[in-house]
Amino acid sequence: MTATETHCPYCSLQCGMRLEGARTPEVVAWEEFPVNRGGLCRKGWTAAGLLRHRERLTRPLVRDPATGELAPATWDAALDLVAGRLAALRAEHGPDTVGVFGGGGLTNEKAYQLGKLARAALGTSQIDYNGRWCMSSAASAGTRAFGLDRGLPFPLADLERTDVLVLVGSNLAETMPPAARHLDALRERGGRVVVVDPRRTPTADRADVFVQPVPGTDLALALGLLHLVVAAGVVDEEYVATRTSGFDDVKRSVAAWWPERVERVTGVPVPELRALARLLVDAERVMVLTARGAEQHATGSDTVLAWINLALALGQPGTPYAGYGCLTGQGNGQGGREHGQKADQLPGYRMIDDPAARAHVAAVWGVDPDTLPGRGRSAYELLDALGTDSGPRALLVFGSNIVVSAPNARHVSERLDALDLLVVADVVLSETAARADVVLPVTQWAEETGTMTNLEGRVLLRQRATRAPEGVRSDLDVIAGLAERVGSPVPFATDPEEVFAELGRASAGGKADYAGIDYSRIRAEHGVFWPCPSPDHPGTQRMFLDGFAHPDGRARFHVVEHRGPAEQPCADYPVHLTTGRVLGQYQSGAQTRRLRDLPDSGPFVEMHPMLARRLGTADGEPVTVATRRGAMTAAARVVGTIRPDTVFVPFHWVGANRLTNDALDPASRMPEFKVCAAVVRPA
Numbered sequence: 001m002t003a004t005e006t007h008c009p010y011c012s013l014q015c016g017m018r019l020e021g022a023r024t025p026e027v028v029a030w031e032e033f034p035v036n037r038g039g040l041c042r043k044g045w046t047a048a049g050l051l052r053h054r055e056r057l058t059r060p061l062v063r064d065p066a067t068g069e070l071a072p073a074t075w076d077a078a079l080d081l082v083a084g085r086l087a088a089l090r091a092e093h094g095p096d097t098v099g100v101f102g103g104g105g106l107t108n109e110k111a112y113q114l115g116k117l118a119r120a121a122l123g124t125s126q127i128d129y130n131g132r133w134c135m136s137s138a139a140s141a142g143t144r145a146f147g148l149d150r151g152l153p154f155p156l157a158d159l160e161r162t163d164v165l166v167l168v169g170s171n172l173a174e175t176m177p178p179a180a181r182h183l184d185a186l187r188e189r190g191g192r193v194v195v196v197d198p199r200r201t202p203t204a205d206r207a208d209v210f211v212q213p214v215p216g217t218d219l220a221l222a223l224g225l226l227h228l229v230v231a232a233g234v235v236d237e238e239y240v241a242t243r244t245s246g247f248d249d250v251k252r253s254v255a256a257w258w259p260e261r262v263e264r265v266t267g268v269p270v271p272e273l274r275a276l277a278r279l280l281v282d283a284e285r286v287m288v289l290t291a292r293g294a295e296q297h298a299t300g301s302d303t304v305l306a307w308i309n310l311a312l313a314l315g316q317p318g319t320p321y322a323g324y325g326c327l328t329g330q331g332n333g334q335g336g337r338e339h340g341q342k343a344d345q346l347p348g349y350r351m352i353d354d355p356a357a358r359a360h361v362a363a364v365w366g367v368d369p370d371t372l373p374g375r376g377r378s379a380y381e382l383l384d385a386l387g388t389d390s391g392p393r394a395l396l397v398f399g400s401n402i403v404v405s406a407p408n409a410r411h412v413s414e415r416l417d418a419l420d421l422l423v424v425a426d427v428v429l430s431e432t433a434a435r436a437d438v439v440l441p442v443t444q445w446a447e448e449t450g451t452m453t454n455l456e457g458r459v460l461l462r463q464r465a466t467r468a469p470e471g472v473r474s475d476l477d478v479i480a481g482l483a484e485r486v487g488s489p490v491p492f493a494t495d496p497e498e499v500f501a502e503l504g505r506a507s508a509g510g511k512a513d514y515a516g517i518d519y520s521r522i523r524a525e526h527g528v529f530w531p532c533p534s535p536d537h538p539g540t541q542r543m544f545l546d547g548f549a550h551p552d553g554r555a556r557f558h559v560v561e562h563r564g565p566a567e568q569p570c571a572d573y574p575v576h577l578t579t580g581r582v583l584g585q586y587q588s589g590a591q592t593r594r595l596r597d598l599p600d601s602g603p604f605v606e607m608h609p610m611l612a613r614r615l616g617t618a619d620g621e622p623v624t625v626a627t628r629r630g631a632m633t634a635a636a637r638v639v640g641t642i643r644p645d646t647v648f649v650p651f652h653w654v655g656a657n658r659l660t661n662d663a664l665d666p667a668s669r670m671p672e673f674k675v676c677a678a679v680v681r682p683a
């Protein structure tokens with residue numbers, strides 16, 4: 001039987017798998033692929049169920065103005081209608097009346113073409129993507145501290161070769177289970193694992209040290225640890241003097257963070273804080289990894305900077321098997337942000353307001369740099385402006401289920417309803433597609449070839465293993481079809497390998513340089529790490545060993561202050577609400593909720609027995625959670641593993657994000673998904 005090597009459609013680990021059988025493919029292990037060595041989580045094993053799912057869209061749908069219902073249409077009719085309405089809106093309101101919203105699950109080729117569609121064909125500055133809500137705080141902090149952001153600047157397998165691994169706000173045992181074997185291997189070697197999380201998660205159960213701070217106080221915890229490192233006189237002075245700048249100001253700024261003050265703010269007892277500081281300073285190699293728990297805050301980028309400051313003071317980043325990294329979430333969370341989907345960036349991590357960057361990309365595209373628009377709105381700000389006097393009146397959505405995944409989602413749904421035209425390209429009729437004026441059915445992972453860049457910066461090839469259902473088209477075809485119809489001055493390739501070659505030219509000389517990577521190399525080498533500027537370059541597994549990416553080669557310390565969450569508990573909303581993922585589901589659930597082989601618990605409200613007693617509710621009984629933005633009702637799940645002052649709701653179903661706060665981080669524009677003030681009542 002033929003077997004095609006490809007990669008899982010879900011998370012940023014991008015586990016390798018083989019698909020056997022072209023008509024009804026089955027997932028089998030690909031043991032030789034180094035990231036997961038044949039291991040998959042349940043989502044990966046069941047992913048083939050998506051390919052022949054009975055809810056697959058196979059014909060474009062157009063909303064009938066007479067009935068208000070979506071009705072089947074031909075591709076030509078649907079694309080002509082979209083192009084005609086875009087032309088009319090642009091003629092009346094200008095190019096920025098069209099918004100484009102992408103996704104962190106799109107292949108590199110699609111992300112690149114989407115940015116080109118927006119800027120070269122539509123001339124709009126209004127493009128951003130859901131990855132803004134994924135790891136933009138870590139990206140912003142990494143760029144400021146190291147001069148360059150690559151999620152993990154080392155291979156994932158390095159986790160087992162450090163001495164102390166600190167996971168801040170990561171539940172990788174549930175979100176990417178095959179990665180958890182590195183924690184076990186590290187502990188078998190005698191290393192120690194530290195987990196910082198308001199919930200005792202399955203990851204915390206595998207840790208040697210578990211620290212359970214109040215939600216939204218990770219920054220203060222890092223300040224307190226750095227205070228103790230400084231007070232003990234164990235800063236790595238030589239490293240700080242030769243490889244960094246800005247330490248003196250940071251040293252002064254943490255002087256006031258006495259352990260007792262840290263305990264008051266974070267709830268972490270002083271002896272625990274001192275023991276953790278001792279563990280860190282006694283270790284030769286320390287690795288700090290953050291994830292959404294630390295990053296999805298209005299202070300997310302400062303929080304990451306605080307942990308980077310700590311790692312720098314200990315002399316760790318840019319040394320083997322140590323340093324700082326971020327665990328990306330979405331499948332192409334890394335590549336998705338490198339190729340021009342972000343409001344402020346062109347391909348290759350080039351900043352859109354840099355004249356040299358504009359000239360380079362314009363030359364690759366064959367346009368005048370002066371015709372390229374400038375910086376647009378960030379993802380939430382773009383959605384918030386939809387249908388307003390100054391905002392877009394049309395929105396094209398690729399690879400995103402905004403109605404479920406946006407913060408303050410009820411408000412966002414109202415903004416979508418205020419549009420003159422909503423177009424959604426998707427595989428199934430997601431909650432967002434169901435509100436659209438035009439729905440375009442597209443191919444999915446194993447039906448098309450394209451590259452993804454996983455959490456390590458390893459560029460991978462998802463190979464086509466099966467034919468798409470009759471009637472669907474690839475996103476690349478759809479983008480090219482739209483570009484042609486709106487009168488694009490430049491052509492759009494539809495062959496993914498051709499697009500990848502163009503992407504490589506556009507990225508050449510940029511920070512995320514793919515110029516030396518091609519499909520045959522990826523196949524032969526099980527992925528290639530960027531930057532890889534030429535075909536004879538080996539790729540870069542470990543970054544910063546010879547210097548950081550700032551012009552002087554030094555990392556930067558940054559003074560950051562604890563500000564706390566935008567909403568604190570009060571008399572009306574007395575508890576913290578936090579959100580997150582569960583093992584059997586992925587992101588907005590548009591794919592995984594449709595698979596019967598995956599457990600679908602539905603939404604629930606996790607709370608401590610003390611809180612349940614206070615409310616007079618019991619496990620399994622319905623409760624209503626309300627915030628200043630909305631309310632939802634779900635069954636109580638009473639567990640002793642969460643703080644008594646906090647409730648947790650998973651975000652894979654409609655509801656959780658009606659509650660979340662749209663307060664934004666000033667640097668990254670990340671919304672504060674991870675904490676807000678809530679009230680819980682028996683329903």
Ligand code: SF4
Pocket residue numbers: 008009010011012013014015036039040041042043044045175176177178
């Ligand atoms: Fe897929 Fe992530 Fe599970 Fe691997 S860990 S099988 S990439 S969902």
